[in-house]
Amino acid sequence: MAHSVRRDAPELPDFSLLKRLARDQLIYLLEQLPGRKDLFIEADLMSPLDRIANVTTLKQHDVDKLYKVEHKPIVSTSDQTVRGCFLYPLTNWFLFPDVVNADKAFGRFRRYKIIFSPQKFYACENLLEEQGIFGDVTTDEWSFYLLPLDDDIISLELPEFFRDYFLEGDQRWVRTAGSALHLLHSVYGPFSKVYGIGRCSKMAYESWREQVEEGEQRARQAEIGNVFLIDRDVDLVTPLCSQVVYEGLVDDIFRIKCGCVEFCPDVTSSDKSIKVMLNSQDKVFNEIRNEHFSQVFGFLSQKARNLQTAYDKRSGMDIKQMKTFVSEELKGLKQEHRLLSLHIGASESMMKKKTKQDFQELLKTEHSLLEGFEIRECISYIEEHINRQVSMVESMRLLCLLSLTENGLLPKDYRSLKAQFLQSYGIEHLLTFSNLKQLGLLVEQQPGETLTVMESRVGKLVNDKTAGKLTDAFSSLAKKSNFRALGRRLNLVPKSDEEYDLRVPRDMAYIFSGAYIPLSCKLIEQVLERDGWTGLEEVTRMLNGHEFAVTAGSNGSDARVKTDSQRIILVMFLGGCTFSEISALRFLGREKGLKFIVVTTAITNSARLLESMLDNHA
């Protein structure tokens, strides 16, 4: 609340333009289909669509009825001439032919158009062709790359990015990321510096650079000067930690979807849930979103007292004063009152939920893991958590944190914990364990020589020329988190015996109660401070390399000019980022007089990240 160190931070660019662009394109696509049509919308696309267009807009462009895409025959009251228009993000696309074929089986012939968002894939068209419905169905794409969620948050709304890229090794979204960057560059650029770390970041950079070269460049005043790209797997520890900053906590407990949250009756103290937009427009929320949860209550009660005083002014007013009060102040006060009671309700409800699950003890275990302290006790805590069949995702989260911080589990522990996990939550989670291992989230410590043995074995199969192509096979084996060493090198884990005043945070560690500075944000801080990776060689080596820092132009001298745009930094997370990280960056921005804009493939948290690893739905 009161820790702005530098007040001269530049203004953020206006991102509502991106919404307009997306909406205009959608309207254009609808106009391409003259006449009345029904619109079928894939569930995942509902909320993003809601943010940029409304029903009135759609109706004005001859959309008759709106449906949610369900993968079963379409029951529509309209006759055979109906035209369906499908809005699809690329999940479940391979189920589409069933819809059309079911139609055909009924002897109906309807004309369909599929609009893929944000882009279509060759594999989709190929499937339509193989199923013999290419032509019956036409396709198009809606280049809806970027959804501004708030003044400083832009989302690609691609939650599948994490699994597709990091688990399956599919690079289908690399160009999408490049195009999104290109769009930002064209509207708010030109960028003068790009830093990054991670293989995907490098590829996204290349894709963007190529797209810049393909188009022509225009001179304009840059609004965003610097860009930082980071792969989610550079730091997997941070998103797996329990969030304790207000916005993060709300996301962990109620799940914020597309900047909107549904508060249950428990919060609203009425009999129905309500949906609330959470962004900087909400004045109360805006002041508490970045605060450690322990500070929120005090703030809210202070606010409530002020509100009371403002209301109390009424007594002793004459008619005229009262009139002014009602017309000028009352509306604002009522609005504030509504917001206050909402956030107080939410805080209470969260408090209750967290107390019930012994949050304090859970946090203690997490902090011990981060610190590398009393690991045996942590393991028995996790074990008991599993034994008592408490939340499966929570158990998995703790196991992954243990593995990431300890560079893998001892084979004995791994076997025993895995067996108990399968007993408690279902043996089909064998598949989940296989996924977690593949990604390096939960692994067994390998005896030292294993890697070399593997290398020489594969080495015999191939000659030197192709050896480079085997990298991925090795990197998943070699993928060590090196968390302890990184923590020491970058001072990520402050000494536990030091007092940490959460009211006046001294560093980004406040987002985790002073126990841990998020690695991702620390890297960003360090690189910006050093204007590159110099001096961080040891760190990047432990992070598996793939770092870069490039400057526009051949000499790059003009980039040194200190303009406002140089102090606006766009940070792109490939694979998702958490609200806690955003809070940490906002803190860093205040400290350094910078403004951060976070672009992410999706807002994530531990539950979303781990649920994407589950394989138990056929």
Added chain:
Amino acid sequence: PTYPKDLQEEGWPPLMYVTFLKESKRAVNSIRSLVEEEDEEDDVEKVSWSGEPVGSISWSVKETESSIRSTGEVRDQSFPKIHTAPSLPKNSSGYSLSSLFKGKAKTGSFQSFSESFGDPSIRNYAPELRKPKSEYKDYVSDWTPEETVKRMQQGKVYSLEKFRSLQDKLLLLDEAVNAHDGNVITAVLIYLKKSLSKEILFRELITREIALRHYIHYLKEIGEQKLLVELFKSMDRTEDMALMQYRDHLNVRDENKKRDFLKNCLSFPFSPDDATHVQDHYTLLERQIIIESSGQADIFKKYPRKASILNMPIITTLYYSCFYHYGESDGTFSSPANIRKTFRISDKQFLLTCLGARAKLKAWFDVDALFTTKNWLGYTKKRSPIGFHRIVDILQKNNAPVQVLQDYVNLVEDVEQKISLAQKYKCHDVIINTYRDLKDRQQLIVYRGKVERGSSEYRKIEEILSNSVRLWGEVSPRLPLLQS
């Protein structure tokens, strides 16, 4: 929903539309390369990957395009290419910053191709784009792998048919991989799948990890299970193969069919650990099918089941067994003891589960028996593999009455913990007795203030206090550990 006002109330077209148009135009330039492809779209014989993605303002974009172009003063803003090819982690000694970011400013796009592939015949076909459609069809087949990949990325017309020799096909694939575009990599793989025998394709994919992973993911998505199994087999990735096949059990609904399916899985080449788990999975379902149709009718009538036990985890099954089949002889498949033995359930785990089930039924006598051990002299003693504070916690969550709770609170060894638990669950006797035993008069006085005046607790404290002088002497020592 509570939208911000401006979004909610704004109709279409919005008033700001006209002014906005100007801004949009500039922005939209970024996607112009796609717009320019318009005229190719109606070419239905070719796979067209185009569209006009820019929205109803695209006409105006075209109108103003030329003016923007002529006024735009271009300064050198190009970014350098960076080296994205994977390199082995063990080479890290060679990781100097300079080697990673070859600051090559704007290399010609052909150059990177020639670097990777030695000696390709490079010809520039740019002029043909301006030729009439009927004519350029004849030239399509002359696009190099790099040009083809580029065109595919940009959604332009392309053709893969000319890549007929194995070498050409692989060059194309490698080029797609070099372009880092998963969409194009998969498209090329689909073509290779159609035009190469699987043995050849598999063989080539072994040394192409990135392409291989795209291929596997593609096959997973379109559900080509059989081919995937063959692929893993040919690569000697037997564990992946086994898991892949095992995964299919999720698609089997009928429990008897699923059991048979799992039985069939037992022969798959799992890792030794996983083989045990899959064996368990089969045994479990087999048991569950038996258990599902057994049990005494009266307990089910008294406590109707919320769900079937089929496909539940082992621990849930044990809980169910402790709930509905408690006391059955060890030989019965549905008895807790049998389940415990079959699935090698640890003492701790068994106790936790059993405790939960019996507490739920308020069978406090059973709960008691779980902890009671007799020594050789016949004395009974309560023991537990987990701390009694956890036991108290579990009992409390199952609404155990204070009389039951306090027995277990009393067993907590750590005095401080005992007091705090007793306070939390209002076990007055435990607190009072503990303070009495500690001879802590002061705490007793404090506690007297917390209980209801005239209640039995109150009277008990009074009694102790009045006797305390006689029993303890004037000054009562306070243990430092209780001062908090």
